[in-house]
Amino acid sequence: MKQRTHTCGELTEQQIGERVILQGWVKKRRDLGQVIFIDLRDRSGHVQIVFNEEIDSKALSQAEDVRSEFVLEVEGEVVKRDETNYNPKIPTGNIEVSIDHLEVLNPSKGLPFVIEDEAELNEDVRLKYRYLDLRRPKMQQTMILRSRTTKMIRDFLEEQSFMEIETPMLTKSTPEGARDYLVPSRVHEGDFYALPQSPQLFKQLLMVSGFERYFQIARCFRDEDLRADRQPEFTQVDIEASFLGKEELLKMMESLMSRMVKELRGVEVTAPFKRLTYDEAMNRFGSDKPDTRFGMELVDLSEQVKESGFKVFSSAIANGGVVKGICVKGIAESYSRKDLDNLGVFAEIYGAKGLAWLKVNAENEVKGPIAKFFDEEAQSNLIHTFDAEPGDVLFFAADKIQTVWDTLGALRTKFAKELKLIEPNTFDFLWVTQFPLLSYDEEEGRYAAEHHPFTRPVKEDEKMLDTNPEQVRAEAYDLVLNGYELGGGSQRIFERSLQEKMFKALGFSEEEAKEQFGFLLDAFEYGTPPHGGIALGLDRLVMILADRTNLRDTIAFPKTASASCLLTNAPSSVEEAKLDELSLKIKPKKKPENQ
């Protein structure tokens, strides 16, 4: 192998007359008998190379055996193409390279699929042959974008005096949060490490150490049942700062986001970003990560319909629930009664028992299955409350408040997509603030931290930690982009007494708190500075920046929904001897009897 003089994609008319050595893959080959054209591809792009009798007959005859995805080394002269053959679609389109020397560095057998974006592929096949899937132009671009994104984040944070510090991967299992991945210890019989769900405790300890501004692009792990947008291992941009107030932190993140979107997508976004409190986000959009690129806000009807003859509404309210609705503009004609009734099935996904609807007709009357429960005045009130016009359809959900939020929140998003209400190339950032600090976990019969146990309560709510824990708001903030939660953070507790109060509110006994988090409680007594931070999901950020919808497309070697790697077949069985070293034995789970 020689050293190449140029990459394929960089050749232009400037190199005409020069001798070049190129290396790359055969993207396409056209054999016209006397002449063979090959599009030679490398990471930088591709260029047309030409073989013919006049240039070199040996190279031509070698080129006859070449096939797609062979790896070639070629030498020749850059020449101008006939103007009629210019290809304006590619940067190298005005030139080609006349090849007088060809070496096949490695052949390729027939591929399981063609290396094109357009290929419609089963995802399992893509994952099994991930090394080929990653050759497709869009996958290449996504990985390049990911690499540029992380570089940009690092450059930005280091400009702001943040230091990257690595924290352990083999760490301690804690009872809070999601399920840990465990790693058996060979040396300490029967003991386990846990892979980190986040570097939370270590980054707080680094604040105790006085590093003041820490970040890490950190791998994190959660052993949860996977959804489309989850992976067992994921990457987090993890940031923590001392002596930096919430407002300054948010402002800094806004600069980072603005710069990123500008440099990577050429779009200007306005800072400061919008802010919504959690209550506002839920009440207006039915979501704590609302997509505010379109309206269709939730309308509260509880007061208005509580006396209506429609039992579903009145009894929902009587049972402590609510009735809310959204107005979808101008679909009365295009959505049939059947279409609308079918949305009930969609609503059920979110726990609703059904979805009532009314069309507004040309006479400004409401029509539909439940119209009969509303007299003329009630109808007119409804139209007024919804600010509805002829042609609109009104949807209603009646249930406990969380179900109503979830249902209408999802319905809004569904319609926005169906009706193409979303401007492309829009980056709609917003902050959601003042989350509840705690939520009651019915199953466990205790309060759980909404964010995590180290989040600071809002100052004026601190006194309710003992008395009305569910009313305490957190000094927490989520960064939302286009309806996705990009990440979240909070100002942290840094006083032992307050942290102990928090553990108590979470139902920890004093001993449990000490056993699990004693080192943190101790650390808080040795001069811990006020601190706070944020963590962003890098995979999701890249997904949005790359205009993709599948999180797996942003990860070089992702896992399937059952946490398998189809390429390497991980996880897999291991020899008995290895388990013996770990003092472990496999004990098959009991199957539930009725299966």
Place this chain on the structure above:
Amino acid sequence: MKQRTHTCGELTEQQIGERVILQGWVKKRRDLGQVIFIDLRDRSGHVQIVFNEEIDSKALSQAEDVRSEFVLEVEGEVVKRDETNYNPKIPTGNIEVSIDHLEVLNPSKGLPFVIEDEAELNEDVRLKYRYLDLRRPKMQQTMILRSRTTKMIRDFLEEQSFMEIETPMLTKSTPEGARDYLVPSRVHEGDFYALPQSPQLFKQLLMVSGFERYFQIARCFRDEDLRADRQPEFTQVDIEASFLGKEELLKMMESLMSRMVKELRGVEVTAPFKRLTYDEAMNRFGSDKPDTRFGMELVDLSEQVKESGFKVFSSAIANGGVVKGICVKGIAESYSRKDLDNLGVFAEIYGAKGLAWLKVNAENEVKGPIAKFFDEEAQSNLIHTFDAEPGDVLFFAADKIQTVWDTLGALRTKFAKELKLIEPNTFDFLWVTQFPLLSYDEEEGRYAAEHHPFTRPVKEDEKMLDTNPEQVRAEAYDLVLNGYELGGGSQRIFERSLQEKMFKALGFSEEEAKEQFGFLLDAFEYGTPPHGGIALGLDRLVMILADRTNLRDTIAFPKTASASCLLTNAPSSVEEAKLDELSLKIKPKKKPENQ
């Protein structure tokens, strides 16, 4: 908490007259009754702040309760110090800040040790209170240096068109290499992931994908019994490139190293770096990572002493071993007979049965326990071979060659340290090349890869892979700095047939090779480019750059020699229910009977 206007360390005479807000830790406090001085410290350095009656009596009285490591927020005016009080040792030494407003952000109780470099601390105490240990100036500087080093590496590699791509942490266990850390799968009963020992397979697959230039600062894991310079998890600068020959790769690494040493230590190093073949390194220095900052090279004496009357020598040679020696200049006076005899114990660590020595006296005669075995001519020959002078001591090791290398290699280093032969601030880089591809593993009764199974044999040796495997040299190279192996790499096999031959030489059956590495063999058939790479141990690199000798001092939260974290107490026991979910049971190891 307010927003600080300055950091402590940045204040100079330029700010005289300005009002500033500072936040930081009490480094030192001197209470003179009417006036209190505090050295206030943050990450940037420290500055003297002053409280007295005239400035503000309330602040003065608050300052009376302040103790070491309290976290303070202070406001006041920057003033010039009396010239007699200038402290030239610190950048802020000409000024101080007159404080009229003090807020204690967080107090601190008495510390288990003082925050000073000089504190002589038991390492276990340092690790238990790592968050305090990390406040010590040298630890701060080391972490800052580490952060700068990784930033510099990233900047350099991205200038060279390398992309950072993340590879999985939950991957497949393979039988080659060190012992894996295993991670039980919950979803796939009885199956395990392995934490990566390196991203080797994935980085090669990325080459198959056409990314051409990949790097990653990657966490790697080995479940081995730990020595002082090993950690169960460590960080590797992992680099792989296609279409880049060995010479170009080595040259690039030399630029990176030169830039790093220049920017971080202000030292110019000369490129190209020296190169030694493996054979040369072993024969001259007794080590494949020789410290060439000093001479004291190994001298081969086998021919010369094989007929000597000293049985230890003659029988070592008769048994296929060798006799080699080193000459240590000018220590005959200062090392007593007892000192020299005691070195036998040192030699035993390396497997030698003893260590013979001879002193060269003023008359150019050799004296010592074995002198009697050498007649006048033999003595003179010895002195000549060693190029020895009066006052030197000659050391001899007689054993199988590896033991002789190990013993004398270690002895050289020991003397270089004792005799302070090493120039400080020297960065002596060199490449060791042409390692053996395979070595015979007596225990396993098969050949093992010296580097790893993906390393390319030297072209002209390929044909010996079937016939004389132990003679095949590898296209491998190690980067050595000051006697430490910084890292190593190789050009890789990229052809299925050659890779299969290699697996065969390692004793894999066709089925085993397919079962373990089938995906790689398959990948090689779809147009895999020639590629190679290198990996550097970041922890060790930082250790050398920071002039430290303990690898743990370069890692924020390291593990002990028994792979424990003394701060968090990882690993620890987990609830039975968690093991049930993983279908695992702890099965205590059988103790060996005679214990």
